[in-house]
Every structure is written in C-alpha cells, then in structure tokens.
Amino acid sequence: MAPATETLGDHTTRQLLRLCEVAGLGPADAVRYSRTLTAALGPAAERPLDLPSPDSSFLSDDHTPVEFSLSFEPGAAPTLRVLLEPGSGAGSLARSGQVGLRTVRALARRWGFGTERLDILEDLFFPASPAGPLALWCALELRPGGVPKVKVYLNPAASGAERAAETVREALHRLGHRHAFTALPESDRILFFALDLGDWDEPRVKVYTAHDDLPATAAAGLCGMTDGPDPAEVEAFFRTASGIDSSGYGSGQGSRFDRRPVQACHAFTETASGLPGGFTLYVPVRDFAQHDGEALDRALALLRRYGIDESQLLDSLAAVTSRRLDDGVGLIAYLALAHQQGRPPRVMVYISSEAYEVRPPAFLAQPVGTRR
Numbered sequence: 001m002a003p004a005t006e007t008l009g010d011h012t013t014r015q016l017l018r019l020c021e022v023a024g025l026g027p028a029d030a031v032r033y034s035r036t037l038t039a040a041l042g043p044a045a046e047r048p049l050d051l052p053s054p055d056s057s058f059l060s061d062d063h064t065p066v067e068f069s070l071s072f073e074p075g076a077a078p079t080l081r082v083l084l085e086p087g088s089g090a091g092s093l094a095r096s097g098q099v100g101l102r103t104v105r106a107l108a109r110r111w112g113f114g115t116e117r118l119d120i121l122e123d124l125f126f127p128a129s130p131a132g133p134l135a136l137w138c139a140l141e142l143r144p145g146g147v148p149k150v151k152v153y154l155n156p157a158a159s160g161a162e163r164a165a166e167t168v169r170e171a172l173h174r175l176g177h178r179h180a181f182t183a184l185p186e187s188d189r190i191l192f193f194a195l196d197l198g199d200w201d202e203p204r205v206k207v208y209t210a211h212d213d214l215p216a217t218a219a220a221g222l223c224g225m226t227d228g229p230d231p232a233e234v235e236a237f238f239r240t241a242s243g244i245d246s247s248g249y250g251s252g253q254g255s256r257f258d259r260r261p262v263q264a265c266h267a268f269t270e271t272a273s274g275l276p277g278g279f280t281l282y283v284p285v286r287d288f289a290q291h292d293g294e295a296l297d298r299a300l301a302l303l304r305r306y307g308i309d310e311s312q313l314l315d316s317l318a319a320v321t322s323r324r325l326d327d328g329v330g331l332i333a334y335l336a337l338a339h340q341q342g343r344p345p346r347v348m349v350y351i352s353s354e355a356y357e358v359r360p361p362a363f364l365a366q367p368v369g370t371r372r
C-alpha cells in the first residue's frame, strides 16, 4: 500500500509541535495548540501537499496559509505566535471573509471572550463584493496554559484601495480612537487593520502602513510616539536588518527591483491623546538578502545587540525545516523591532512554513551597485 500523502495540516502541525518545544511550552499545550491550528484552517488542513496550495493566499510567498513568528525580549523565553488564514481555499474572498468571521467567533465562544470590537466593524471590512488581497487573518499568541491571545487582521482595501484611508479612519473612530488617524505617518498604502481580542491587559488597535524605498534615515521618523525609541536605535535596526550600510548599498539589496515595502505598525490603546503607544518597524529581509544564511546572520546580530540568547532562533529554524539555509531565501520572511510604552523593546523574527515552495537564492551576478 502506498503511504498516505502528507497534508497541509500534517506539515504545519509537525512544525508547530517542534516550535512549541523550542518555546518551552509543555506537550499538553503543544497538542492543544496544534489542534486549534488544524481546526482553524478547516478543510485546507486535509489537503494533500502534492496538490497546489488551496488558493493564492497573500499570507506567505508560497501561499501557505500559515506563518510562524517568535517575539524575543531580553531575559525571557521567546513568545511563539502563529498567523493563519482561516478561509483559505473557501473559493472567493467574500466566502473567505465569512469563514474567517465564523472561525474567530468560534474561538471566542470556546475561550469566552467578546468579539464586539470586531462586530461593529463588520460592514466596513466585509462588503458583499470585497477587493483583495485578504479578507481576514488571525494570529494566536501561544501562552503556557493552552489559551492563546488572539489577534485579527482585516483588509482596509476591502471596499476598494481608494477607500482604504477612509475605512481605517471610520474604523478607528468607531472604536473610540477619534484622533488616531491623524497620528499615522504619510505612507504609500495602508495594508492591515488589526485588533487584539481576548485576554489582553491593554487590547490594541493596530494600523500597518507600507513605505516604498524608505531610506534608513527616514525610518525613525515614522514613529510618532511621545516616549518613543531613540531614532538612532531604529535606524541601526533598519541598517542591520536590510544590510544597507551608510553608503546606501547592501549585499543583497541590489538584486531585487521588486522588493516589498518596509512596513510600520502603529498601536493604539488609550483614546485620550490620540497618540500611538506602540511602534513596530518590519523589514522584509527576504527581499534584502541573497539567501537565508544571510538573513539569519542579520537576525543573530540583532539578538546579540539586545542581549538575547541566540539558541532558540537556531532551534526554531531547525524545527521548521531541514533544508540548508543557503539553498533558498524566504524562510525568514521579516525582521521587526517593536517598541511598546512601558515594555522593553522586542525583536521579532517571522518564519515561513514553506509547505509548497522554497524561493531559490538570489545570487548576484555582478557586484551590488552596478546592476539595473
């Protein structure tokens, strides 16, 4: 008898179980979380991996509807998170949105949290004929104890890219953040609108903006917090993550003309000041590096800078793949630096599942700076 084909659910479950072990979660929590992941993926989890991905999900480059990430802070175990698209393979964006809403509400019933903040936005983000590139994503922060913290990501362009800013302004307004929109930096696009749901001390509303061809010197200027990070720290993060040195050139950056934008995320908690209480900068390191070995070196340099033990990142990569790091690029999707008022800075590393494809390395034929 031929061996049963591995499914998307099998693949991501195996990765998650191993990652949970690295992150110090016990076996009971690991099993609960992997069941939650499979259930949230729905029918897509049953899909054999030798079939193409369920749809052209924007969640990851190879369209796996799952992405892992680790949030590191000095002196503590990293927090493991998993981002997923519940409506993956639902057939249309409209249906994907409906499946996504149903899935989040089922999680809410199971863990006893409210979805009011999502419910009052439903007409804004779930029109009858939504536009791309996503309907709803959900992220779970996997804490010890088996009850995750939940985050929901919505698409500001659901009613058309030209209405995205207005949609976000209205959504912030409905949530009581009447002045928050004006605190956002000038950007090329608004990409995501996110809500914390469930058991958070201070649930955030987050707005993600895209910044094409952002110079390193402009990165810190996006922040807008009152007690924000030192601009030099943000710039140093940007340079290390992107590999762009002070001359403006980096080892991998000359190779890609189709680079994804750097992203900024502004997090709002209190409504009085209208100012963000959190700022995160995301560098799509996979578009700035030739292969994952290079991306890993940058991640490790950042962890060292913040006094964070490197071993958990190394073990996490080994938990998701056995391929050589220089055989592809994109396993490490993003590097991010987060500042939240009252907390130490965090370094975040986003790890692709690569269930369907590994992007080949981008070896440069000519020295950087002479191409294009």
Ligand code: TRP
Pocket: 058, 059, 060, 061, 067, 083, 260, 263, 282, 284, 333, 334, 350
């Ligand atoms: N895949 C998309 C992108 O690369 C969306 C995405 C997935 C993303 N994970 C992310 C964006 C983490 C920012 C940070 O843009």
